[in-house]
Amino acid sequence: MDYVYGPGRNHLFVPGPVNIPEPVIRAMNRNNEDYRSPAIPAMTKTLLEDVKKIFKTTTGTPFLIPTTGTGAWESALTNTLSPGDRIVSFLIGQFSLLWIDQQQRLNFNVDAVESDWGQGANLDILAEKLAADHTHTIKAICIVHNETATGVTNNLATVRKLLDHYRHPALLLVDGVSSICALDFRMDEWGVDVALTGSQKALSLPTGIGIVCASPNALEASKSSKSVRVFFDWNDYLKFYKLGTFWPYTPSIQLLYGLRAALDLIFEEGLDNVIARHSRLGKATRLAVEAWGLKNCTQKEEWYSDTVTAVLVPPYIDSTEIVRRAWKRYNLSLGLGLNKVAGKVFRIGHLGNLNELQLLGCLAGVEMILKDVGYPVKLGSGVAAACAYLQNNIPMIPSRI
Amino acid sequence: MDYVYGPGRNHLFVPGPVNIPEPVIRAMNRNNEDYRSPAIPAMTKTLLEDVKKIFKTTTGTPFLIPTTGTGAWESALTNTLSPGDRIVSFLIGQFSLLWIDQQQRLNFNVDAVESDWGQGANLDILAEKLAADHTHTIKAICIVHNETATGVTNNLATVRKLLDHYRHPALLLVDGVSSICALDFRMDEWGVDVALTGSQKALSLPTGIGIVCASPNALEASKSSKSVRVFFDWNDYLKFYKLGTFWPYTPSIQLLYGLRAALDLIFEEGLDNVIARHSRLGKATRLAVEAWGLKNCTQKEEWYSDTVTAVLVPPYIDSTEIVRRAWKRYNLSLGLGLNKVAGKVFRIGHLGNLNELQLLGCLAGVEMILKDVGYPVKLGSGVAAACAYLQNNIPMIPSRI
Amino acid sequence: MDYVYGPGRNHLFVPGPVNIPEPVIRAMNRNNEDYRSPAIPAMTKTLLEDVKKIFKTTTGTPFLIPTTGTGAWESALTNTLSPGDRIVSFLIGQFSLLWIDQQQRLNFNVDAVESDWGQGANLDILAEKLAADHTHTIKAICIVHNETATGVTNNLATVRKLLDHYRHPALLLVDGVSSICALDFRMDEWGVDVALTGSQKALSLPTGIGIVCASPNALEASKSSKSVRVFFDWNDYLKFYKLGTFWPYTPSIQLLYGLRAALDLIFEEGLDNVIARHSRLGKATRLAVEAWGLKNCTQKEEWYSDTVTAVLVPPYIDSTEIVRRAWKRYNLSLGLGLNKVAGKVFRIGHLGNLNELQLLGCLAGVEMILKDVGYPVKLGSGVAAACAYLQNNIPMIPSRI
Amino acid sequence: MDYVYGPGRNHLFVPGPVNIPEPVIRAMNRNNEDYRSPAIPAMTKTLLEDVKKIFKTTTGTPFLIPTTGTGAWESALTNTLSPGDRIVSFLIGQFSLLWIDQQQRLNFNVDAVESDWGQGANLDILAEKLAADHTHTIKAICIVHNETATGVTNNLATVRKLLDHYRHPALLLVDGVSSICALDFRMDEWGVDVALTGSQKALSLPTGIGIVCASPNALEASKSSKSVRVFFDWNDYLKFYKLGTFWPYTPSIQLLYGLRAALDLIFEEGLDNVIARHSRLGKATRLAVEAWGLKNCTQKEEWYSDTVTAVLVPPYIDSTEIVRRAWKRYNLSLGLGLNKVAGKVFRIGHLGNLNELQLLGCLAGVEMILKDVGYPVKLGSGVAAACAYLQNNIPMIPSRI
Numbered sequence A, B, C, D: 001m002d003y004v005y006g007p008g009r010n011h012l013f014v015p016g017p018v019n020i021p022e023p024v025i026r027a028m029n030r031n032n033e034d035y036r037s038p039a040i041p042a043m044t045k046t047l048l049e050d051v052k053k054i055f056k057t058t059t060g061t062p063f064l065i066p067t068t069g070t071g072a073w074e075s076a077l078t079n080t081l082s083p084g085d086r087i088v089s090f091l092i093g094q095f096s097l098l099w100i101d102q103q104q105r106l107n108f109n110v111d112a113v114e115s116d117w118g119q120g121a122n123l124d125i126l127a128e129k130l131a132a133d134h135t136h137t138i139k140a141i142c143i144v145h146n147e148t149a150t151g152v153t154n155n156l157a158t159v160r161k162l163l164d165h166y167r168h169p170a171l172l173l174v175d176g177v178s179s180i181c182a183l184d185f186r187m188d189e190w191g192v193d194v195a196l197t198g199s200q201k202a203l204s205l206p207t208g209i210g211i212v213c214a215s216p217n218a219l220e221a222s223k224s225s226k227s228v229r230v231f232f233d234w235n236d237y238l239k240f241y242k243l244g245t246f247w248p249y250t251p252s253i254q255l256l257y258g259l260r261a262a263l264d265l266i267f268e269e270g271l272d273n274v275i276a277r278h279s280r281l282g283k284a285t286r287l288a289v290e291a292w293g294l295k296n297c298t299q300k301e302e303w304y305s306d307t308v309t310a311v312l313v314p315p316y317i318d319s320t321e322i323v324r325r326a327w328k329r330y331n332l333s334l335g336l337g338l339n340k341v342a343g344k345v346f347r348i349g350h351l352g353n354l355n356e357l358q359l360l361g362c363l364a365g366v367e368m369i370l371k372d373v374g375y376p377v378k379l380g381s382g383v384a385a386a387c388a389y390l391q392n393n394i395p396m397i398p399s400r401i
Helices: A022-028 A039-055 A069-080 A094-105 A123-132 A156-165 A216-224 A234-243 A253-269 A271-291 A319-330 A356-372 A381-393 B022-028 B039-055 B069-080 B094-105 B123-132 B156-165 B216-224 B234-243 B253-269 B271-291 B319-330 B356-372 B381-393 C022-028 C039-054 C069-080 C094-105 C123-132 C156-165 C216-224 C234-243 C253-269 C271-291 C319-330 C356-372 C381-393 D022-028 D039-055 D069-080 D094-105 D123-132 D156-165 D216-224 D234-243 D253-269 D271-291 D319-330 D356-372 D381-393
Strands: A061-065 A086-091 A109-114 A138-144 A171-175 A194-198 A210-214 A308-312 A345-349 B061-065 B086-091 B109-114 B138-144 B171-175 B194-198 B210-214 B308-312 B345-349 C061-065 C086-091 C109-114 C138-144 C171-175 C194-198 C210-214 C308-312 C345-349 D061-065 D086-091 D109-114 D138-144 D171-175 D194-198 D210-214 D308-312 D345-349
Touching (some): A022 A253, A022 C022, A039 A061, A039 A253, A061 A069, A061 A234, A069 A094, A069 A171, A069 A194, A069 A210, A069 A216, A086 A123, A094 A109, A094 A138, A094 A171, A109 A123, A210 A216, A216 A234, A253 A271, A271 A308, A271 A381, A319 A356, A356 A381, A356 D381, A381 D356, B022 B253, B022 D022, B039 B210, B039 B253, B061 B234, B069 B094, B069 B171, B069 B194, B069 B210, B086 B094, B086 B123, B094 B109, B094 B138, B123 B156, B138 B156, B156 B171, B171 B216, B210 B216, B216 B234, B253 B271, B271 B308, B319 B356, B356 B381, B381 C381, C039 C210, C061 C069, C061 C234, C069 C171, C069 C194, C069 C216, C086 C094, C109 C123, C123 C138, C123 C156, C156 C171, C171 C216, C210 C216, C216 C234, C253 C271, C271 C381, C319 C345, C319 C356, C356 C381, D022 D253, D039 D210, D039 D253, D061 D069, D069 D171, D069 D194, D069 D210, D086 D123, D094 D109, D094 D171, D109 D123, D123 D138, D123 D156, D138 D156, D156 D171, D171 D216, D253 D271, D271 D356, D271 D381, D319 D345
Parallel strands (some): A086 A138, B086 B109, B086 B138, B138 B171, B171 B194, C086 C109, C086 C138, C138 C171, D086 D109, D086 D138, D138 D171
Antiparallel strands (some): A061 A210, A194 A210, A308 A345, B061 B210, B308 B345, C061 C210, C194 C210, C308 C345, D061 D210, D194 D210, D308 D345
8 A cells, every 4th residue: 555655754845735743643543433422512612613713713603614625615605605796816826726717617707817827916906996896796805815836925914905995895705725824814804704724734634624714794695695505505504503513414533633633733832833933934945946046936025925835947947857756766745836837836835734854854855856857956055045044043842941 | 632531442333433443544544645646646546446346336437525425415416417407306314304405405306205204215106206207307316225314225226127117217316325335235237327425434434535426327417417516526527537647636645545445344355245244233233122122213124224223212211311321321322313203213323344242232232221211121132132143144254264 | 464354343352462542542653752852751750650559559669661571570570589589479370370480490499389270379378388487588479469360369468467467578579460450459558569560451551561660678679689680670770760861771652652641541530440340340241151150260259350250161162162263253352271271261351441331242252152162051141141230330431421 | 742742743863763654653553462363473473584584594583572672682691691601792882881781790701892982893802812712711702783872883794704713603692783674784694693683773663672583503502501581581482483372471462563564664675775775874974974074973984884873073062962952943853972972972863764855854953953052064064965975876766666
């Protein structure tokens, strides 16, 4: 079953699924249980309460849906919108593209705002659209907080400011798949109506829980949404929340215990410390890229992502070959370039339960691979640049002081 | 996290989620991996090939969807039918009721055929409907193979015979959630068009994979189905099957390895031996119930289920109290009576990776609980009846002869 | 690697190694760690403090030696005695025999007091020897608290009374391998000088830690003991205790975390409740044996063991065949008869993390096996007798009330 | 229980216990079993056969003793020698010192040959002693193949040549604790009489098995050895080998399955490839040390160790502070300097299941720590030097080509 086994640990630097911490692997190492016994609802109650903290919301209502990010998207859309509703949606990379594809197939009227891949959402155009929309035909703004394909982080605070400025009632639906629990995310402060993530991203669990959090406005909208839905229907959850049994259908016992452990670790480290750690890892990675003489796919600093860095390679190199060699020679898993940037970028995911020395091992590996494929990198240069920054900025591990 | 811990093993006899065998727990005890590396597609290919064997199909196309049984239902319906389509659906217990509720909410025109809870699907009425349907307004027959709420197994071979007899082209959609891998199920022979199950049932995995298998007819129907769907759309899977990367969105790495191990165990034991074992366990349970002087909720022998037994309690006993005491005093998890039979039945699940001595421990526990709640059971009577049968019928463990 | 796999759980009823509770398996599911980091000594400190509670001592000094019970024996002897020292040692079964063999090979002068296998230590003879030993030539009394081969529990309180009565200074060395953490054991109250057990017995861990606890007298004796020893030398431990690093050589990280979890579970249940549970399991087993019309190898009630029952079979049956069939047909592991009682007894271990329904499954299995081998057992009779007792005596699980 | 938890993986670079590969952790994630069932002897048989391969012996007899390296030493000595026997033993660091201490306490007549810490065994003196020993008073040569405290590898081939040259019959006892399965070791070719290692070293298991392999000469010697021993007595093993049940006392079930998995991984990679990998890791580490401007504690290239590198720090730095900061700030576990070199060296263990990128992460960490403690290292310099070598020398992972 491990027929492609290589010595030592796999260095997992795809932007999801990410490394699972040992205590979480341990917590999930268990037999099934009756989810109708008193134990599971009691634990679920703590999960629903605690998961709100990673969204920074006190007023939101979370749903732990046995699905992936794609399902979480569908849940966000079908519960709050009706077929034909106009949505402004930003196309800035492969994952926003896939979400827009879903929006169209679900029969929404998608007003797509496209940017070059490597740029953030064009908020000037959003401003124009909001300004022009006196009759409030726009029912929702759909935006990916962090586009995983290009390593671009959008400015959600500005989106909220524009909506407020134009007193526009459109719902704000945010894909936080590669941001929540890693980047600064403030559901209540930014007036996000639906935020969502997947368990296999910064929460550092296996795939299997789509976590969706709905604002009171979103819940209100769900009462009149005419989108057909059953599996993804929030009402089924709300009914069981009232009963105190919580689950309309069978959850994964293992993932519930895993989520409990994952949240415990995040709160032990401190959510803000977790975010600061991602900031360090992102900065260190970008310093290495710069030292290698390569360009970040992300075109401006304001959009730099602290969870994933897409690195542009020179035209004479196929980035797919970099990813292939990483796995075949160095037991290193990097992210491919997708769609428009296929062959042009490779991606370093630096999110989830990860520390600086793990990243530095990856960066050293990337240097060797760059050399393998004919790029004239100075070996050690990226690691040196990253270390120069990190050595000044890594805090002591609090529990060990 | 184990704040309701009791000494010794939990005796898990709910009809799902069921006991996970140790080798499967081991196989899932692992970190995440890049699902775009060559390793995961290579393993997925073997899974898709091998999973067909548990459906007994060579022509079907399987989908391993990151969802639950409820999602698998939705996948079966929305890919093959269009809103307004007439469906004949059998209501014989809580799970068929829930499926019908879903069918209605998905805007199908449901022609529900109801039976007393404890009876099987009324196939005489099906015959009448088919006979009368000269214009083929019925697009699908939806039937639960094994109704988990009442322990009733329907006769699928007869359903197929009726369809053939009336040369009716309706699709045959089967919920095999608590039957596949435990009861005799023959997708190709019985002309089942969509069959589905969930990983946490007889496959003995955690919850998280809805396994749906589509016949060529069902695939053909999916091309013209007008039901809105994205997450559950088979076409996305088929597109990635062609690419050889298999996954339109992130699967659970752990469940894939777990499924591999679960299938290996089933094939090592032999699928027919697995089914024979369930037959033994079912028979032994029913003999115990009879010895206790209690009635099976299932009204006729032809419907007896070998995966779950719903036991009727005398009117002066609340079956909920039996389930509660089982857990609180004996570390035994039994199934509650649901909806119409709430308080009237308790359920013993005897499916999945389970052996005879485990069942006998459960039966001994049930006897003590019956006494606890005031039923004048003769202690040892059920175990004696079960043992008398089992001692003549348990085979030697093949690997140990 | 699981080439003898059978469906369902293995029913493990050998008197060690015993079932490991899931939380302990989880706690041990981990990578290695540096045992010289601050983490391991900090945890070790809590272990040494807490392990004293299972010996019921406040004055003893515990040693967690990376060895088995055989090594723990050697540690007890070589640290307290010198070659040629006279020991009174009781031979009542295979394990006391093996200990005496070790005592002889270590060059002690063993004064063995033999009983029939099935009887306890002959304390009348001990009294005689003590009375006669005016010059205190006897340096130690070596006694197995619970002889695992015959299911005989010796009365340690009486041994202490005799020593006190004769004001005899001999050290009291006790093998508590199959008693400590399961039977009533009081190191301080009974003036035990060295007590020992193994991790794979009632502590319900894997094999690998020999736990030895020394009284102040025993520690004093170790200063003048002339037995050659290095690996087992307590002085090496004491030196590292003083340094606060605790380990003279590398411990098993996994077993330390496992021991931490095992102790936590025992204290959560309550040591006295653990002992009461073993008393219930022992009593229930003996009632079943009686109902089957078979005899206990233990000849008098005063010696009945609550951790293991050795069952005598009629002369026309080979008990080895019972053990063989248990494993080959029922996935049940029973203990063989050893040495003098080989072929004549089979043993049911009922110690460690075990509950009543597990035992009842085993008893039902034994009934079927007895029938298999031609013994005219009434199926259900043993289970009925056990249930009649247990149904009146099992407490509610405290954490679930 | 993880109260010193830090984010991300612990970087374990002590020279034991070392990282356990995931497949081995998985293999050990299991309940106990009856070690007297047919399954365990059948597996043990394969282990005893296969473990000989890591010693490169076909004539040796292996013993898998539930103990540590210290116990394995004691087993080697007491089975082959008698009290008073003259031993030539080399003192070149802390572990050879401890072995000599054991030899003395076991009452052998130790003729210690001391070298500066950082030098190998003085084989010139051995030659002199052999030349002078016409009456063969020397009964054994005891030598540590790889001194873990100083990172010094001794030349065993030369030792054998000297013994042969002087036709001296002394037994050759070798501590291969930090060499076997990592360095070139040839039991038969070099005429080693007893070789030993511990499970937690290059085999990459938890602590708990002392693996001792005895040549026919050593077995012969064990027949007349007068050293007192029971737990460590080979004869008890040999007796059970003959019976085919293999175990004189209870083994750890988990470690047996773990050893099976560990051997499978080693053979899959190929033992010679494993050794070549260690050679690469050792060379890369030394290149980094050189680039940092620091000195290797090992004084000559001929003694360089490929499993552990002891790095000398300038007098104004306390190496203990380096180890402390590594753990407290970087989640990196390094080895302390011991005894004579305490405060003067820190150690990087690079043995066991480890790959190049893991090592490079460690080296990057060491660079930052060196800067932390005031050493003027050029960040990136060591990594660059290591990468320059590794990029030319790492092979493709065979299973992924």
